[in-house]
Amino acid sequence: MKIHSPGGEFGLALLIFGTAAACAHAQMFQFPTANHALLEPGGEERFFVGTTGKPWTTGTFGCVRSDGQQIHEGLDIRCLQRDKRGEPADPVMATADGTVAYINDRPSLSNYGNYIVVRHLVEGMEIYSLYAHLQTIAPGLRPGQAVKAGETIAIMGRTSNTRETITKDRAHVHFELNLFVNERFAEWYRKTYPGERNDHGIWNGQNLDGIDPRLILLEEHQQGTNFSLVRFIRSETELCRVFVRSTSFPWLTRYRPLVSRNLVAEKEGVAGYEVAFDFNGVAIQLIPRAASEMKGRAGRYVLLSVNETEERKNPARHYVVKRGEHWELTRHGLEMLDLLTS
Numbered sequence: 001m002k003i004h005s006p007g008g009e010f011g012l013a014l015l016i017f018g019t020a021a022a023c024a025h026a027q028m029f030q031f032p033t034a035n036h037a038l039l040e041p042g043g044e045e046r047f048f049v050g051t052t053g054k055p056w057t058t059g060t061f062g063c064v065r066s067d068g069q070q071i072h073e074g075l076d077i078r079c080l081q082r083d084k085r086g087e088p089a090d091p092v093m094a095t096a097d098g099t100v101a102y103i104n105d106r107p108s109l110s111n112y113g114n115y116i117v118v119r120h121l122v123e124g125m126e127i128y129s130l131y132a133h134l135q136t137i138a139p140g141l142r143p144g145q146a147v148k149a150g151e152t153i154a155i156m157g158r159t160s161n162t163r164e165t166i167t168k169d170r171a172h173v174h175f176e177l178n179l180f181v182n183e184r185f186a187e188w189y190r191k192t193y194p195g196e197r198n199d200h201g202i203w204n205g206q207n208l209d210g211i212d213p214r215l216i217l218l219e220e221h222q223q224g225t226n227f228s229l230v231r232f233i234r235s236e237t238e239l240c241r242v243f244v245r246s247t248s249f250p251w252l253t254r255y256r257p258l259v260s261r262n263l264v265a266e267k268e269g270v271a272g273y274e275v276a277f278d279f280n281g282v283a284i285q286l287i288p289r290a291a292s293e294m295k296g297r298a299g300r301y302v303l304l305s306v307n308e309t310e311e312r313k314n315p316a317r318h319y320v321v322k323r324g325e326h327w328e329l330t331r332h333g334l335e336m337l338d339l340l341t342s
Contacts, residue, residue, distance in 0.1 A: 028096060028122060028220055028227060028229065029095045029096050029177070029213075029216055029217060029220060030093065030094075030095050030096065030149050030150055031077075031093075031095070031217065032077065032092055032093055032094075032095050032129070032131060032173060032175045033077055033079075033080070033090045033091070033092060033093065033156065033173060034080055034081075034090065034091070035047055035077055035078060035079075035080050035090070037078075038214065038217065038218065039218075039221055044056050046078065047077060047078060048060060048075065048076060048077070048078065049076040049077070049078045049170050049171075049172040050076075051065060052164065052167075052170065058072070059072070059075065059076035059077075059172070060072070060075060060214060061073065061074060061075060061210065061212040061213065061214055061215075062212065062279075062280075062314060063279070063313075063314045063315060063316040068313075068314070068315055068316060069315065069316055070316055071280065071316040071317065073176055073178075073205070073208075073210035073280070074130065074132070074174045074175050074176035074210060074213065075174070075175045075176075075213050075214055076172040076173075076174055076175075077172050077173050077174075077175055078171075078172055079156050079171045079172060079173075082168075082171075086168050087135065087157070087158075087168065087171070088135065088155075088156040088157060088158065088168075088171035088172075089155060089156070090155070090156040090173070091152040091154075091155060091156075092131050092134060092152065092153060092154040092155065092156055092173050093149075093150050093151060093152050093153065094118055094129070094147040094148065094149055094150065094151050094153050095118075095120075095129045095149065095175075095177075096118075096120045096122070096127075096129070096149045097120065097146075097147070097148055097149050098118040098119050098120040098121075098129070098146070098147055099118065099119045099144065099145065099146050099147070100116065100117075100118055100119075100141060100142065100143050100144065100145045100146075100147060100153075101117045101118060101119040101128060101143060101203070102116070102117040102143060102200070102203040103115075103116050103117075103137060103141065103142070103143060104116075104200060104203075105137055107159035107160065107161060108161050109161065109199045109200070110132075110160075110161060110199070110200065111160050111161055111162045112130075112132035112133065112160065112174065112205075113132060113133045113134065113157065113158075113159025113160040113161065114132075114133070114134040114135070114136070114137060114154070114157065114159045115130060115131060115132040115133070115134060115174075116130070116131045116134065116137065116141070116153055116154060117129070117130050117203055117208075118130075118131075118147060118153070122229050123228065123229050123230050123257060124230075124256060124257050125179075125229070125230070125254070125255050125256075125257055125258075126179070126180055126254050126255075127177060127178070127179065127229070128176075128177070128178045128179070128180055128208060129175070129176065129177055129178075130174075130175070130176040130177075130178060130208065131153065131154060131173055131174070131175060132173065132174035132175075132176075133156070133157055133158050133159050133160055133166060133171075133172065133173060133174050134154040134155065134156065134157050134159060134173070135154070135155045135156060135157025135158070135159065136154060136155045136157070137153070137154050138152060138153045138154055141153055141154075156171065156172070156173045157171070158170070158171045158172075175213055176208070176210050176213065177210065177211050177212075177213045177216060178208035178209055178210050178211070179208070179209045179211065179233075179254075179255065179282055180202075180207065180208060180209075180254065181206075181207045181208070181209060181250075181251070181339055181340060182202075182207060182249070182250050182251075182339055182340065182342055183202055183250060184250075184342050185201075185202045185204060185206070185207040185339065186198060186201050186202060187342070188338065188339050188342045189204065189206070192335060192338070192339075206339070207339070209280060209281055209282045210280055210282075211232075211233060211236070211280075211282060215232070216229070216232060219232060230257045230258065233258060233282070233284050234258060234284055234285055236278040236282065236284045237278060237279070237307070237310050238276045238277070238278065238284065238285075238307055238310065239277050239278055239279045239306070239307055239310045239311060239314070239319065239320070240276075240277055240303065240304075240305060240306045240307065240311075240319065240320050240327075240333075241274060241275065241276045241277075241303075241304040241305045242274070242275050242277065242301055242302065242303055242304060242329070242337065243272055243273070243274050243275075243289065243294060243297060243301070243302040243304055244272055244273050244275055244300070244301055244337060244340070244341055245271065245272040245299070245300045245301070245302075246272060246273070246300075246341040247270050247271070247272060247273075249340060249341040249342070251283055251286070251340055252273075252286065255283070255286075258283065258284065258285055258286055259286045259287075259288070260285060260286065260287045260288075261288075262287055262288045262289065262290075264289075264290045264292070264293060265288035265289055265290040265293070266288075267290075268290035268291070268292060269290060269291070270288040270289070270290065271289060271290055271291040271293075271294060272288075272289055272294065273286045273287060273288055273289060274286070274287040274289050274304065275287075275340075277319070277336075279310055279311075279313075279314035279316075279317060280314075280317060281317060281319065281336045283340060301329060301334065301337050303320065303327060303328065303329050306320050306322075306327040308322075317332060317336075318330050318332045318333075319332055319333035319336060320333055
């Protein structure tokens with residue numbers, strides 16, 4: 001049931017955690033709950049919630065489910081507080097200063113249940129945090145509203161529309177950090193999946209490419225002010241490299257810091273981009289290419305290379321496949337490229 005007043009448990013949470021947030025050490029990203037066990041030696045089991053009957057590792061980011069064939073794009077963070085009914089009562093806090101981009105308060109429409117998306121601007125790039133399975137949304141919180149790092153935006157819950165419900169012992173917040181792919185997503189979706197519902201418009205999960213919050217929180221904790229999100233993304237392990245015969249698509253401006261210079265293309269003109277992708281489809285580096293650099297390579301998309309070790313390690317997205325001695329883009333790979341360049 002959605003809370004409509006700042007009293008009760010929510011008011012108490014705001015009082016307790018508002019002071020803590022104000023005193024928090026300034027940093028790029030903060031933990032979204034008071035559970036910081038990730039920073040403690042051997043604290044992973046007290047931080048992550050695994051899937052039913054599986055170890056805590058299934059609550060981490062990556063190809064960690066169904067023997068590596070199913071991806072989990074966030075962290076499932078265990079609750080620390082419970083109310084008299086045994087329900088989770090942890091405040092969920094904004095990980096950084098930002099603006100509320102989207103709120104879903106109709107849990108039946110998503111396996112994320114009630115969830116919030118917040119937009120942040122970090123090192124010249126738009127980054128989106130997502131908080132899911134929420135019990136209640138902070139009273140009065142609306143899209144377009146500014147929030148501060150550490151500000152309570154919700155109370156942890158276990159809402160979802162999945163057939164297998166989230167039991168009390170597995171109560172958690174699902175937390176993501178994402179890059180936004182394309183504001184023309186809804187049009188792409190209608191064309192790619194005709195007749196299928198899209199209840200969340202551009203905030204459909206397919207339009208948000210996740211990066212690993214666990215590594216970001218740990219590296220930022222270790223490096224302090226030396227941590228760079230741009231450097232982190234560009235240092236991600238490459239899955240494949242593709243030439244795209246397109247010279248204008250949203251990623252180029254939204255994530256300009258990920259675009260490298262190429263003097264040849266600057267002199268001769270840009271005919272397309274060589275794009276390096278990680279296993280989750282994040283375009284981690286883009287290099288403009290001149291026509292002279294792509295002679296003999298026909299087609300809108302040209303697969304240039306594949307990291308076979310990375311594909312074996314993280315196969316869940318199935319973007320590429322090896323046929324005989326040659327690698328090819330799969331239907332999933334082509335759809336990912338179409339969405340990026342639409």
